[in-house]
Structures are given as structure tokens and as C-alpha cells.
Amino acid sequence: MEIASVEKLKGLQITPLEDEEEEEEQKAQEIAVDEDDDNDYDEDEEDEEEPVILGFVEKPDHSWSLLRQQFPSKAGGVPAWLDPDNLPSGRSCVCDLCGEPLQFLLQVYAPLVEKESSFHRTVFVFMCLSMNCLLRDQHEQWKRHHEKSSRSVKVYRCQLPRVNAFYSSEPPKGNKSDKPLAPGAPLCNWCGTWKGDKFCSNCKSARYCSQKHQAMHWGAGHKPQCQQLSLSSQLPDSNTCNGGTAAIKVASKSLWPEYEIKNEHESESETEMSEDDAQTNNSLVSKSGMDDSMKSLLDSFEGDCDRKSWASFQERIAKAPEQILRYCRSTKAKPLWPMSSGRPSKADLPKCHYCGSPLCFEFQILPQLLYYFGVKNDMNSLDWASIVVYTCEASCEGVGYKEEFAWVQLSSASPNLP
């Protein structure tokens, strides 16, 4: 609408006289106004952002720092289940696309202070190791009927009130002597992640979560030990109920390295004011307004939407390049999207399965985590741009683990220059 009128104005300028040159500049600046409007609105929105808490990974201080009675936030290794008895089972443990049991990615201890029932609250994220499943999962997450969708990334939330059957009501002392009130359900010997309710038929003491893990453990060292274990199986199985004071040993080598997640507020941007840039750059600053050719230059070198969002993503990350998690639980909060394509709209997000209230953004996982995990960089190895987790706004109560929603954004492989 305005573009047509601007073109008419351009047609009017045949010979630039001195008077008309000024008008030309003004009109050129008006063109500048239209272009800049979009950028400025983005900047205004950024100013009203909610405070974000960042998560960084670190090696745990002690071997017992990441046990469940310490209520940790951790990445990699085995999950420190909050509710040790009512674990997810059956279809919730496996990737819907390939059938492999899911691997633990990270857990975030995020209690809600307003509600009594969420005095303890942890969100767990699991995903399938296969990149093929992740690519297929992209199609699934766009589907609207989420009850029937098959995902390879699953999120579970668990919450407990302060007085509960599993932990004491006093805070843990932060040393080795902390114990939970009761040992939890036994876990799989291979992955240490899921409930081990299936036994090895031979020795009856090794527990597994699924047929696949039993087969893997058999091939990777259980076969010679099985005989010995079956002989000693008259003794109560001590390896699974160790009272929860020592870290569980798992047989799988493909688990990701274990880290603790420490949190910090995102610091204010360090606007390093240009000390004397005004003096040095005066010669370069020209007084002429912007013209069309510069716009075309900007178009190709400033980038399209995808590149712009990537550039602002990188700028934000650059303040703290080691961050792996961005936490901001609020209805107004917007995740920091690396790409402009592949973002969900309000309609794409489902409602909570259990209580029907809408979901709100809680946190997002960044790809720096892959670097810390030492993931290989092949064609088929895992790679994502961001995993955004949405949880029930009301944080509905209930026993056990509730499934929440994860949105994965993969990086597009578009070339840089047009």
C-alpha cells in the first residue's frame, strides 16, 4: 500500500535539483522508516522480557551429590527419580518410533513455591539416541492430535509435598549421610534408568526394563556372570537395594557423561560503551541518508528471517557461551528461538493431558549440551538447535509422573549466501 505510493514518488524525481535533493533524502529516510519498523518492534519486545535463569554443567562435587535425596538438577548418567516407586512404565519408557528404550537427557529441580503440593518438583527429559527418530519426530510434533502422536522425546514431571513417604521433611545436610526414607523400586541393570521388573530367567537376580536391554547385557558381560549369580541368588539381592547411599553402577557404556546443572541469573548485558569511537569514526560517518542500493546490500548481507533469528540467538548466547539451559517459567515468557522456521504457534501446543489447562513455557535445552556430552559428529549423530519444554500451567497434582510436551527445533541446512 505504501510501497506503491513510494514508487510514484520515485517516478517524480527526474533531475535532482538542490531543493529536491533534500526532499529525496527525506523520502529516502521515510523508506528507511518502513524498513526499520520491524526491527524496532522486535527490540521493544525484547526489553520487556522476563528474567531468565541459565543452567551450566559442572562435574559433580562428590559421588553422592547427585543422588535423589539431594534433589539435584543433573544432565547425563542415570536419572535421580523424585518419586522412586511410581516410575513411568510400558509405552512411556520407549521411543514410539523405533521401540528402543529412551535415554536420560537431563532433569531440572524446579519447585513452585506458591503451591504446597509442589514443594518438590522435578522435570525429566528423555530422548531416543537415533537421529532418524528425531527427524521423524519432527513430523509428529506438528500433529494436532497429541494423544495419538508418537514421539521420540518425552518429558515427565513429578511433584511431592514437603511431607511425603519418600524423604524426610528436613532439608538434606548435604553430606554423605543423607538417606531417603525408603529404597526405591529396583532399576534396570543395563541402563539404570527404567524400572527393572523383568528378571533374567537364568539367575533371577539381574533385572531389566526391557527385552532389548537384557539382550545387550547378556552379550556384554552378563553371560559369564550369570551362572555365579544364580548360585548366590538365595541371598537377598543386595545390589539393587543399597539403601540409596551409593551411586548405582550400570552396565551400559552408551550413557551420557554425568554432570550437575548449576543455575544462575542471566546477567545484564555488558554494554561496553564505546569509549572514544565517536572521535575515530567521525570521518567515516557520512551525512547522506540511506538509498535503495544500500537496502539491497542489506538484504543480502544482513540476512533473511532465519539468519536474523540465528544472529540474535548467537548474540544472546554470547553473553554466557557455556549455558545449556534457559529457564523462565511464565506465560509471558518467550523461548529464545535459534531459527525463525519451525516455531510452534499457540494452536500447535496441546493442552495438559490430565487437567486440560494450557501449557506454558518452562525451559529450553541448548545444543551446547551436545558438546559437553561429547556426541560424535557423524551424519546420523544427534544434533538439534533447541528443545523447548512446555509444562502444565497449573502444575496439576497426582501420583507419579505426568507427561509434558517437548518441541524440538532442528537446524535447517540452508546455505549462507543466496
Added chain:
Amino acid sequence: MAERGGERGAFRRGFGGGGGRSDRGRGRRRGRKEEEEKWVPVTKLGRLVKAGKITSLEQIYLHSLPIKEHQIVDLLVGPSLKDEVMKITPVQKQTRAGQRTRFKAFVVVGDGNGHVGLGVKCSKEVATAIRGAIILAKLSIIPVRRGYWGNKIGKPHTVPCKVTGKCGSVTVRMVPAPRGAGIVAARVPKKVLQFAGIEDVFTSSRGSTKTLGNFVKATFDCLLKTYGFLTPDFWRETRFSKSPFQEYWDLLGKPTKALLLDDVENANA
């Protein structure tokens, strides 16, 4: 580790209630230098570069992989990469309370040995605009092919053939020149060509070269085409090599770097 036991809030300092005050001492404002060294790659290519599996930009160009992190270029090209601000223009937006000025910076980067990049960034402060433009320039870095005018003695010093680039109404034509001719061009493309590492060239331009944007973009387009021109050196059938992502599969064993750089290096010979 501070713990808040109490009626409100949970035991450990979890996410959400109030993060902050960490033992790591991140609250301290560190100098920029330290942050730049601690680059944690975000893309797969970045992780490969940081691990040292990719040693030159040519490997990335060969497979047309998009470079999304400027630290990749920093690591691969290194300290020989120079940058220069070509122009800073103020642009204004009309608001109710007057005018809001922002600065647009045009920056050219190059190592003087076959790689140039151009970046444009607008920001409220000049320094931020320049920094952003340098990053964008590093991301848009392209290889430039050089050749000989006559005898193939010494290193290539000029464009391999007559090439022309166009943007808007501006066309820039580059013609190979003998050694010692120097860069015969206007002030603006001369800078770009110096960063590219071309020592001698004759140029001819047409159109409204007053418009700096189009002029620079036309020379850039011209340099882009140097590797696009089919010369008899490229007549040999291409031996396709595995991309860096496939190369480092455990199944395939050690890659042969000679194979990858073969086509690129032969072209320069």
C-alpha cells in the same frame, strides 16, 4: 552450597524460585577476552572444528556447508584475518519524541590470501554495529580464485580470466593484468580486492558507481564468479569425497586429506 530450608520453597536452590549466587563466581564481570576463548560450539560443524577434525576452510567450501558460527572462521583462518570498516551511515527513524538515530556499519574482512567477506549491521551504537558487522562479514567469507596473466612463474597474482559481476545498475569487469600493474580500480573496490589477495588487475565499471552498496556488491559478485568459471583445469572428472560429517565415522577409518584438497589446489597451479 546455600540451602533454604523453610516452609516456603524447597530444600535445594532449584530453578525458578531464584537462581543466582553461584559458587562459580560467574557474577563477576569478566573481561571480554576470556569469554571469547571459551567458545562452546552450537552447531555440528562447530564441534568438528573445535575438535580439530577440520583444518582449513577449503574443506568446508568443498561440500558447501553453511558456516553459522564466526568462531569457526577465526579458528581456521586465524590471526591473518584483517578487517576494515568501509563506511558508517546514520539512519533515522521518526518517533513522537523526535528522531531515533542508528548506525549502519559496512565491514570488509579478508586475509589477503584468497578469502574475503562483507558484512553489514545496524545498531544503536557505533561500536556494537561494527562488532556485529565484523561477525557477519566472517560468516559470509568466500574463496577467491587467482591465476596468471602469462607465464606460470611464481604464485598466482591476478584473476584467472575476464570476469564480470553485476548488482543493480553497476557492472564491474575484472581483466587479468601482468605483474607490477597493481590494482587499477576505484578506491572502494580496490580495498575489497586488496583484502582478497589479488595483486594485479585491470577493472572497468559501468553504471551508477556512486552507490557504494551496489558497487561493493558487484565486485563481491565478480570475485564469487572466479571459482565458478569452467577452465580446462576442471575438465577432469570430479572424484567425490566424503563430507566431514561422514568422514569421521568410526566404520570408515582414517580419511585422506590429500584427496579432499586435490581439486582445489590443482586449480591454483
